[in-house]
Amino acid sequence: MNIGDVAARAGLPAKTIRYYEDIGLIRPLRSDNGYRAFRESDLHKLAFIGRARGLGFSIEECRRLLALYDDRQRASSDVKALAQTHLTQIAAKITELRAMEATLQTLVSACAGDDRPDCPILTGLAEAKDCCG
Amino acid sequence: MNIGDVAARAGLPAKTIRYYEDIGLIRPLRSDNGYRAFRESDLHKLAFIGRARGLGFSIEECRRLLALYDDRQRASSDVKALAQTHLTQIAAKITELRAMEATLQTLVSACAGDDRPDCPILTGLAEAKDCCG
DNA sequence: CCTAGTCCTTCCCGTAACAGGAAGGTCAAC
DNA sequence: GTTGACCTTCCTGTTACGGGAAGGACTAGG
Numbered sequence A, B: 001m002n003i004g005d006v007a008a009r010a011g012l013p014a015k016t017i018r019y020y021e022d023i024g025l026i027r028p029l030r031s032d033n034g035y036r037a038f039r040e041s042d043l044h045k046l047a048f049i050g051r052a053r054g055l056g057f058s059i060e061e062c063r064r065l066l067a068l069y070d071d072r073q074r075a076s077s078d079v080k081a082l083a084q085t086h087l088t089q090i091a092a093k094i095t096e097l098r099a100m101e102a103t104l105q106t107l108v109s110a111c112a113g114d115d116r117p118d119c120p121i122l123t124g125l126a127e128a129k130d131c132c133g
Numbered sequence C: 001c002c003t004a005g006t007c008c009t010t011c012c013c014g015t016a017a018c019a020g021g022a023a024g025g026t027c028a029a030c
Numbered sequence D: 001g002t003t004g005a006c007c008t009t010c011c012t013g014t015t016a017c018g019g020g021a022a023g024g025a026c027t028a029g030g
Helices: A003-010 A014-022 A040-054 A059-070 A076-110 A120-126 B003-010 B014-022 B040-054 B059-070 B076-110 B120-126
Strands: none
Touching: A003 A014, A003 A040, A014 A040, A040 A059, A040 B120, A059 A076, A059 B120, A076 A120, A076 B076, A076 B120, A120 B040, A120 B059, A120 B076, B003 B014, B003 B040, B014 B040, B040 B059, B059 B076, B076 B120
C-alpha cells in the first residue's frame, strides 16, 4: 500500500502519516522506488492512533497506548490509569470552559448590541471584577 | 513603572508582556537606560488583555477588542458579535469534549483495571466502532 | 570604590501537531 | 513521449509564550 491508500483507509492526511513516521510512531517499509510500503499492521496502527487522537489523547499518550497494545503482558490497570488520567484532564477542561462560557454569556446578555457605543462587555473586561480571577 | 512592577500588578509574566510589545499589542515608552517605562494606561491595557485571555479570547481577538475599546465611536453590536462568535466556539468545544468524555468513560468503566491483560479500552481503540466517528 | 545581588535588556531555541508549498523523482495511461 | 497523478524530502509557519544565555543597570553594604 502506498501512502495515499492508507491515508484514505485510515482517514488521516498523508502529511500526518509522514509525521507519525518521523516521530517514530510507525515504521513502514520502503519499496525500491523509495515509496513507503505500508503493511496491514501499519494501517491498523494508524487507525488505532487516529481513534485515540479523536478521543483527545496526545501523541505521547498514543505512543504509550500503542506500547501497551503491543505488550501482551500488560496489566489492564496500566491502560485504565492512563485513560483515567486523561479523562480527568478532559473533565477539568470542560469545567474551565464552562466557567468562561458562563461569564461571557453574562456579559453578552448584558450588551444591547445596537449602534450605540455603551458596552458592558468592554467595561467588564476593563474593570477588575470577581469575574475573571 | 518597570516591567517587574507591571507584571506584578497585571498578574502577567514579564515574558508575556515583552511578547505583547513584540506583536504590537502595547507600546510602552523607554527610559534613558533602555528600560521599558510603562504608564498607567499600559497597565490598564495589560489587565484588559489578561482578562480577555482568561475568557479564552485569542490574541488576535484581544487586539480587536482593544481596538474597539479605544474607539469611542464603536457600536456595541460589533463587540457583541465578536463575543458571540467566541461564545459559540466555546460551546462547540465543550460539546466536543463531552462526547470524548462520554466515550472514554464508557471504555474506562468497562475495563477491569486489574493485572490481567484483557482491556476493553485497547480493543475499543483497535476496532472500528461507532464510537469515534 | 568595589562588590554582590537583583533587576533589566536582547536574542535564540523549544514547544504540539501538524499544514502549506517548493523542487523534483516515479509511474500509469494515452 | 508527454501529460497528470502520485510520491519524495526539505523548509517555513502556526499559537502564545517559557527557558535560558550573555551582558548592561541599579541599589545596598562594607
